[in-house]
Amino acid sequence: MENFTFHNPTKIVFGTGNLPSIGEETKLYGKKALLVYGKQSIKKLGVYDRVVEALQNAGIEIVEHAGVKPNPVLSHAREGVDKCKNSNIDVIVAAGGGSVIDEAKSIAAGAVSDADVWDFFLQKETIKKALPLITVLTMPATGTEMNGSMVVTNEDTQEKMGHVSHPLHPKVSFLDPSLTYSIPKDTTAHACTDMIAHLVEGYFNSMEEFAPVVDGYIEGIIRGIMKSTDRVMEKPDDYDARANIMWGATLAWNGIGQRGFKGAYIPCHMLEHPLSGIYDIAHGAGLSMMIPAWLKYKKEAVRHRIEMFGRNVLGLDESKTDLADATIEALENWYRKIGTPVTFQEAGIEEPDYDALTKQAEFLSDYMGVPGYTTEDMKKIYQLADEKNM
Amino acid sequence: MENFTFHNPTKIVFGTGNLPSIGEETKLYGKKALLVYGKQSIKKLGVYDRVVEALQNAGIEIVEHAGVKPNPVLSHAREGVDKCKNSNIDVIVAAGGGSVIDEAKSIAAGAVSDADVWDFFLQKETIKKALPLITVLTMPATGTEMNGSMVVTNEDTQEKMGHVSHPLHPKVSFLDPSLTYSIPKDTTAHACTDMIAHLVEGYFNSMEEFAPVVDGYIEGIIRGIMKSTDRVMEKPDDYDARANIMWGATLAWNGIGQRGFKGAYIPCHMLEHPLSGIYDIAHGAGLSMMIPAWLKYKKEAVRHRIEMFGRNVLGLDESKTDLADATIEALENWYRKIGTPVTFQEAGIEEPDYDALTKQAEFLSDYMGVPGYTTEDMKKIYQLADEKNM
Numbered sequence: 079m080e081n082f083t084f085h086n087p088t089k090i091v092f093g094t095g096n097l098p099s100i101g102e103e104t105k106l107y108g109k110k111a112l113l114v115y116g117k118q119s120i121k122k123l124g125v126y127d128r129v130v131e132a133l134q135n136a137g138i139e140i141v142e143h144a145g146v147k148p149n150p151v152l153s154h155a156r157e158g159v160d161k162c163k164n165s166n167i168d169v170i171v172a173a174g175g176g177s178v179i180d181e182a183k184s185i186a187a188g189a190v191s192d193a194d195v196w197d198f199f200l201q202k203e204t205i206k207k208a209l210p211l212i213t214v215l216t217m218p219a220t221g222t223e224m225n226g227s228m229v230v231t232n233e234d235t236q237e238k239m240g241h242v243s244h245p246l247h248p249k250v251s252f253l254d255p256s257l258t259y260s261i262p263k264d265t266t267a268h269a270c271t272d273m274i275a276h277l278v279e280g281y282f283n284s285m286e287e288f289a290p291v292v293d294g295y296i297e298g299i300i301r302g303i304m305k306s307t308d309r310v311m312e313k314p315d316d317y318d319a320r321a322n323i324m325w326g327a328t329l330a331w332n333g334i335g336q337r338g339f340k341g342a343y344i345p346c347h348m349l350e351h352p353l354s355g356i357y358d359i360a361h362g363a364g365l366s367m368m369i370p371a372w373l374k375y376k377k378e379a380v381r382h383r384i385e386m387f388g389r390n391v392l393g394l395d396e397s398k399t400d401l402a403d404a405t406i407e408a409l410e411n412w413y414r415k416i417g418t419p420v421t422f423q424e425a426g427i428e429e430p431d432y433d434a435l436t437k438q439a440e441f442l443s444d445y446m447g448v449p450g451y452t453t454e455d456m457k458k459i460y461q462l463a464d465e466k467n468m
Numbered sequence: 469m470e471n472f473t474f475h476n477p478t479k480i481v482f483g484t485g486n487l488p489s490i491g492e493e494t495k496l497y498g499k500k501a502l503l504v505y506g507k508q509s510i511k512k513l514g515v516y517d518r519v520v521e522a523l524q525n526a527g528i529e530i531v532e533h534a535g536v537k538p539n540p541v542l543s544h545a546r547e548g549v550d551k552c553k554n555s556n557i558d559v560i561v562a563a564g565g566g567s568v569i570d571e572a573k574s575i576a577a578g579a580v581s582d583a584d585v586w587d588f589f590l591q592k593e594t595i596k597k598a599l600p601l602i603t604v605l606t607m608p609a610t611g612t613e614m615n616g617s618m619v620v621t622n623e624d625t626q627e628k629m630g631h632v633s634h635p636l637h638p639k640v641s642f643l644d645p646s647l648t649y650s651i652p653k654d655t656t657a658h659a660c661t662d663m664i665a666h667l668v669e670g671y672f673n674s675m676e677e678f679a680p681v682v683d684g685y686i687e688g689i690i691r692g693i694m695k696s697t698d699r700v701m702e703k704p705d706d707y708d709a710r711a712n713i714m715w716g717a718t719l720a721w722n723g724i725g726q727r728g729f730k731g732a733y734i735p736c737h738m739l740e741h742p743l744s745g746i747y748d749i750a751h752g753a754g755l756s757m758m759i760p761a762w763l764k765y766k767k768e769a770v771r772h773r774i775e776m777f778g779r780n781v782l783g784l785d786e787s788k789t790d791l792a793d794a795t796i797e798a799l800e801n802w803y804r805k806i807g808t809p810v811t812f813q814e815a816g817i818e819e820p821d822y823d824a825l826t827k828q829a830e831f832l833s834d835y836m837g838v839p840g841y842t843t844e845d846m847k848k849i850y851q852l853a854d855e856k857n858m
Contacts, residue, residue: 079708079712081483081485083482084476086476087475090474092469092474093471093472094471095471095473113472247725255564287708288699288708288709288712289692289708290695290712291692291696291712291715292690293688294687294689294690294691294692295688295692295719298687298689299681300684301780302682306681310677318469318676319678321728322682325469354518392781464623
């Protein structure tokens with residue numbers, strides 16, 4: 079096992095009916111809060127009213143910062159930073175999905191720095207501290223509620239950049255599964271694909287000869303997420319299934335499943351970003367295309383790990399003629415069953431532009447630190463998701 | 469899933485060669501440290517020299533508190549508290565096994581309180597704060613390196629009591645698997661049995677209808693610990709196997725595997741404590757006797773969970789005539805294989821004193837909050853570990 083440091087101080091308040099305590103939790107960090115959210119969804123869910131009431135009951139003054147976009151943009155984050163500085167904000171409360179929390183993180187860092195927010199993403203400035211952040215999650219997928227990651231888009235340069243820094247960990251995150259009942263089936267499928275991808279990228283890439291505790295962690299949580307996804311597809315308001323998905327998303331990307339592995343890169347994320355960027359498909363939809371394609375390309379190199387996944391996650395039988403092939407096929411079938419595409423054509427992309435895709439992936443290879451993929455490798459992987467080559 | 473709060477702020481520095489950084493980590497919390505340890509083992513391992521050198525290099529003044537016993541005693545903890553108060557200690561550094569860290573926790577709490585340390589265990593006083601604690605773990609088993617628990621024995625009253633409190637979480641814990649190479653086989657077997665017990669108690673007791681993510685977490689980590697134990701029994705200085713056991717012990721009792729389950733009691737721990745108390749056997753040895761006995765007693769009530777364990781952890785075949793029986797037998801065989809007893813007689817107890825055992829277990833039932841066991845139930849479970857009844 080590789081040496082590692084694990085430090086995740088975020089407090090999780092999990093379950094239903096806990097939102098009133100957000101007032102007391104926030105009060106520990108100050109008297110004046112910036113309330114960050116998107117548009118109407120938290121009002122429809124009743125989250126807005128409950129959070130505002132709880133904060134007011136705790137004597138906290140609220141400054142609103144609404145209008146976070148689904149892909150949060152830099153200009154809006156900068157506005158939030160200005161509000162914090164002009165209004166002497168003590169603490170940030172973010173209610174919404176991953177985008178809202180990510181923008182809130184960038185504001186939290188910018189508010190206590192003289193640097194421009196974008197300089198953190200460009201690695202020109204280090205985040206040494208940030209305003210305390212309290213979150214209410216309404217859309218489980220990215221794990222941002224319990225990690226130090228954020229992604230923001232600079233509209234001027236069209237760059238979508240990510241950054242990870244310890245001070246960005248939320249102080250407290252409220253996870254109420256009943257808030258996720260109304261997430262549509264396709265969005266749920268894409269979110270579950272994303273959380274599974276967070277775990278399998280390291281798992282399949284691992285060069286560890288022996289790491290059964292980390293392997294077991296990953297296998298167990300993926301198995302749980304898959305079972306829960308199946309159940310939610312039948313019954314969207316199944317509390318326990320929604321709860322397992324929500325907690326599974328957090329455990330998938332809070333650092334545990336990524337620690338101890340040698341060379342745990344994220345090539346499928348690298349290959350996916352150009353897809354969702356160029357074709358405007360969901361990130362999860364791109365991942366359900368790229369993961370099987372990548373597995374086919376790497377089959378012989380990582381055969382023993384694919385087979386282990388087949389046995390321990392999918393429950394496949396040793397006696398299969400080619401257990402690795404059977405595993406990839408079973409995973410593809412599961413993606414199709416929950417309604418997320420496996421091929422370009424299933425995603426409505428009849429003629430993929432390989433040059434445009436590989437050009438972006440080449441840039442990301444460096445930016446995301448994924449070594450070992452030539453342009454030709456990337457193209458071949460993309461081609462394995464194209465029905466014309468099947 | 470049950471509502472829960474999860475908050476574990478301990479920073480883990482995992483791997484080999486990291487000990488020199490303990491100076492810088494400690495310096496963040498003060499200039500004067502109480503160094504808590506047992507007897508010779510950390511000197512033999514070279515830990516003592518490395519820690520002292522690192523602390524001195526960081527300009528930290530050291531006050532020594534050696535001589536922690538394998539079951540830490542109250543009088544020695546009180547001495548430590550006095551040293552902290554008399555020497556204006558800022559931070560505690562504990563190097564050793566669970567006992568050393570547990571006593572250090574009690575000292576950390578006592579040092580900043582006017583109350584006597586024992587009053588925390590008697591629930592007469594609440595721990596509101598504690599001195600910061602940095603640990604170097606040399607014996608993975610109890611998970612104390614990443615939780616808020618401690619156990620101390622009051623020699624005057626012969627009471628061994630536990631207490632859990634959030635401020636007792638270590639600030640930083642150093643986990644170096646290479647320090648555990650010299651742990652003897654039997655001690656390793658008992659330690660691994662203990663960490664597995666921390667996970668299976670909730671798993672088998674869970675009344676959740678659907679919690680596959682938590683189930684998967686538990687199953688995956690136990691599978692990893694079992695594989696690693698098998699390997700260590702063959703090769704005690706296998707770094708990766710020791711590393712997986714060390715990280716597995718931490719993940720087994722850091723709170724994640726215990727969250728979200730309804731009614732996750734610890735009856736096997738309740739039944740074990742009198743065993744190791746009266747017969748002076750290892751805690752892990754008592755657990756490898758009590759877990760199969762308890763499973764036999766509860767077989768029909770928790771059959772579906774025993775079968776799930778058989779399939780997902782032990783890899784047993786569905787086609788077994790009675791999968792629950794086969795699971796219990798396979799677990800017993802595994803315990804025997806690693807060298808920890810399954811029956812009273814295997815532990816050298818020819819004539820168990822059922823009255824004495826049940827009397828103590830009755831007391832613990834209340835103290836440990838394990839409801840639903842009559843004296844008769846307890847006796848029957850104990851009898852299922854007695855070869856005379858097989």
